Amino acid sequence: xxxxxxxxxxxxxxxxxxxxxxxxxxxxxxxxxxxxxxxxxxxxxxxxxxxxxxxxxxxxxxxxxxxxxxxxxxxxxxxxxxxxxxxxxxxxxxxxxxxxxxxxxxxxxxxxxxxxxxxxxxxxxxxxxxxxxxxxxxxxxxxxxxxxxxxxxxxxxxxxxxxxxxxxxxxxxxxxxxxxxxxxxxxxxxxxxxxxxxxxxxxxxxxxxxxxxxxxxxxxxxxxxxxxxxxxxxxxxxxxxxxxxxxxxxxxxxxxxxxxxxxxxxxxxxxxxxxxxxxxxxxxxxxxxxxxxxxxx
Numbered sequence: 001x002x003x004x005x006x007x008x009x010x011x012x013x014x015x016x017x018x019x020x021x022x023x024x025x026x027x028x029x030x031x032x033x034x035x036x037x038x039x040x041x042x043x044x045x046x047x048x049x050x051x052x053x054x055x056x057x058x059x060x061x062x063x064x065x066x067x068x069x070x071x072x073x074x075x076x077x078x079x080x081x082x083x084x085x086x087x088x089x090x091x092x093x094x095x096x097x098x099x100x101x102x103x104x105x106x107x108x109x110x111x112x113x114x115x116x117x118x119x120x121x122x123x124x125x126x127x128x129x130x131x132x133x134x135x136x137x138x139x140x141x142x143x144x145x146x147x148x149x150x151x152x153x154x155x156x157x158x159x160x161x162x163x164x165x166x167x168x169x170x171x172x173x174x175x176x177x178x179x180x181x182x183x184x185x186x187x188x189x190x191x192x193x194x195x196x197x198x199x200x201x202x203x204x205x206x207x208x209x210x211x212x213x214x215x216x217x218x219x220x221x222x223x224x225x226x227x228x229x230x231x232x233x234x235x236x237x238x239x240x241x242x243x244x245x246x247x248x249x250x251x252x253x254x255x256x257x258x259x260x261x262x263x264x265x266x267x268x269x270x271x272x273x274x275x276x277x278x279x280x281x282x283x284x285x286x287x288x289x290x291x292x293x294x295x296x297x
């Protein structure tokens with residue numbers, strides 16, 4: 001399988017992703033034995049809950065220092081000292097110091113909701129594929145709501161993919177009043193491009209959470225968190241019906257790679273040029289939570 005290449009906004013260059021669990025992932029999705037294992041065990045919630053439980057064990061503390069070194073993480077960004085984490089999961093869904101992720105101050109801007117690798121679709125009715133040209137998922141299946149899918153059929157979408165090495169809390173990209181979270185059950189396939197290039201419909205069938213955010217400048221924004229293999233759970237930390245500011249925390253993923261999807265009503269936003277240009281090439285853009293990703297129009 002090919003290397004996963006993304007564009008780093010901050011270094012202004014293309015990079016090859018260093019994948020956590022690369023060999024296991026490629027075996028699972030690239031061999032007959034792996035695909036059999038995938039369907040019998042790996043995609044099932046019980047496997048991911050077991051793995052999440054495993055990462056809660058005190059013995060996993062010894063993995064933290066090596067992980068930080070191997071993937072070049074900056075421990076100075078962490079709100080807590082490395083030695084204060086009781087297990088790997090606590091480290092995985094760590095909080096950061098506020099100054100580590102400043103929120104773009106422009107009131108007309110939209111902020112990235114998470115650290116990660118991002119793709120955008122300015123108009124869903126004209127999208128010819130994500131990751132692979134000609135391969136796009138069905139919006140009605142993703143939302144599990146025919147009325148909503150019709151309302152957003154020409155809307156704008158941002159897909160944010162969080163790798164295991166990323167900060168794993170997700171945030172509100174704009175200010176507003178969030179409603180309740182609706183859970184849609186499904187399996188737990190990997191959301192790594194290795195898997196998505198083979199089956200983009202993973203995004204619409206995996207277990208996911210949907211929240212509607214009522215805003216003044218952007219209409220109703222749909223916020224979706226997608227579970228994946230080895231994600232112990234998706235935890236919501238916001239309060240329903242209580243107004244939030246841009247950048248406020250919405251929740252976090254326990255162990256595993258994950259994704260969020262943000263969908264805007266038609267004609268509401270204009271994505272940043274570098275995000276649009278890289279998405280046009282089916283290449284993800286690396287950007288951090290709080291950074292500028294677009295403006296209202």
